[in-house]
Amino acid sequence: MNEKTVPATLKVGVVGVGWAGQQHVKAFSAIDGVEIVAVAGMETELLESIQSEFNIPHGFARWEDLVELDGLDAVSVAVPTFLHAPITVAALERGLHVLSEKPLARNGEEGAAMVAAARKAGRVLDVVFNHRRRGDVTKLKSIIDEGALGRPYYAKASWLRRRGIPTLGSWFTNPELAGGGPLADIGVHVLDYALHLLGEPKVISVSASTYSELGSQGRGGDVNYIAASSSHKFEVEDFASAFIRLEGGVTLLVEAGWASYRDQADLMDFRVYGTDGGAELRAAQSHEISEAGLRIFTDDDNGTSIDYEAETLEDGNHPAVVEEFVNAIRAGENEWGSHDGSVALSRALVIDACYTSAREQREVRL
Template sequence: MSDSNLSKTVPLKVGVVGVGWAGQQHIKAFSNVAGVEVVAVAGMESELLAQLQTEYNIPHGFSRWEDLLELEGLDAVSVAVPTFLHAPITIAALERGLHVLSEKPLARNGEEGAAMVAAARQAGRVLDVVFNHRRRGDVKKLKSIIDDGELGRPYYAKASWLRRRGIPTLGSWFTNPELSGGGPLADIGVHVLDYALHLLGEPKVISVSASAYSELGAQGRGGDATYIAASANNKFEVEDFASAFIRLEGGVTLVVEAGWASYRDPADLMDFRVYGTDGGAELRAAQSLQISDSGLRVFTDKEDVNADYVAEPLEDGNHQSVIDEFVAAVRSGAGVWGQYDGSVALNRALIIDACYKSALEQREVRL
């Protein structure tokens, strides 16, 4: 890629690796951005690959990601494949001078993530990771409330993503730690950790004390009813629930919970609760076939009188916002590309590493 290929009048040419749900979100979002062309897609599912090429008028299709990276004229690549492939594809793309947007988590562990960040710095290219939940309208609204000082100084927060039956394909790569890097803590917990630290202003993590459990998945529960443990491609070798007590700089405490499966309300729950010196807030997003419940409540006083209220969320961003910001970063020029080197995602990966170490060794781990 030429550093001069930044103008909106010159099409930004993008390749997408992965044709599953995440890859399809990337293709759709890139197709919505003026001046961006999805010129290549790679995936092993030949029928789906051909379908996406036809639907989005993508000229080049490959079964191998290596062949996609060889395509002349590419400017950027999206990596939307199983976690164990994030590092090799990302590093190879960066070494070819391409900008990279990777699905979460950054990598299976902090060591791989550090190699990706180093490659981005060496190449002088953008490396960004899909943290779409921090761009939700309710999260953005709460961020503005906290940043405006309405809650005073936050000192305690609790954030969760909990499911009743939400193991993503029992017996697949998701439940093999060598392929996924972990269970719900690595899969959905990384989102929870990201939006929690984002809301709190990116405080430094001092230490973690975590627990991880594998009680239901190992018995074939908590996922697709058709799962048969004896015939699965991969055994269930990750946790199905994890909890972490995280000490932050300034004496602030954060508790994170991430669960694919547990005996609880059938609705998926994503939440964030924060207590501050001048107020508190509770963000709740729950969804199932039976119920839908969401809201952002703020708890505060005005002249010693209860002044609680329900805050209206801002406009949702999600995947489209991620893609828009990635494109803007690429077009911003070499002078600012160094600000987008994957460091935030690496921070999350190192914290999750510490959580797994703490759970395994049953002790507090300092970072």
């Protein structure tokens, strides 16, 4: 890509053909002026199917071949976490913009290298934090920013599953490949939308605990899974909790669990208490139910409760993330520096501190 100009048609390559990669392909294909010219993945039949469905001319088994393809402007990275850093850095060094799935990397050190590469190349590095684009989160963000709740001082955010280990015995349960368990996988989403809702306060310290009680026994995932026959041991946590102190005396409690004895439905929630009001965001999902709601608690000038159910906005999710990435590229080089992955790096450093705290059983200051 030319240093100062943005082509009329952005040519994009997508690395990864799993669920996340498919979301990227669908989202890019829906944007005018974007052409997906290449896709890479090791699942040959799935790769060929995606190429055919979306009329993608180039298909590669190796991500290295995709990154080297002439004419690319940007690359999406939707592969296991241990590959995020090498693919992203290689693409940035080629002068390509990068959109990476979460988490940014296995740890803050790798994440810092990715951010440094983005700054050196002068290119966009965005990370897929799609849950902050949900309609209920977007609506609550506007309510908090308008000052309707006063000054928030305590918040609790969680994503909890009854039986939701992403594939027992796969790369997800190997710390060398994934970087961690649910704290790194779904907890980073919870941490991201919580800090986003609170206005990006600085994290002062964390005190965390992790547990591996069910996954280590072959529970919490596919009912047909047998721990002893797995190609990988279960070496990550299946539940984590973190007490996080924020600047200004604000406290945030984060919970992330792949498996625990609770309701069958996945629960994603956020509660916040402010000096003039509070809010409760709750989304539950299972095969049988799908429910979501946002309740606001406050008083009128006479002290009478005027609690209400807020009408939420339309969900954005992956399409909104991809559209924002494309818009950042199209905005030109003056905008690229503000999309360098630094927010995602700040999340990675907090996750690192949580794992250190849990391992050493102490509070960790950032």
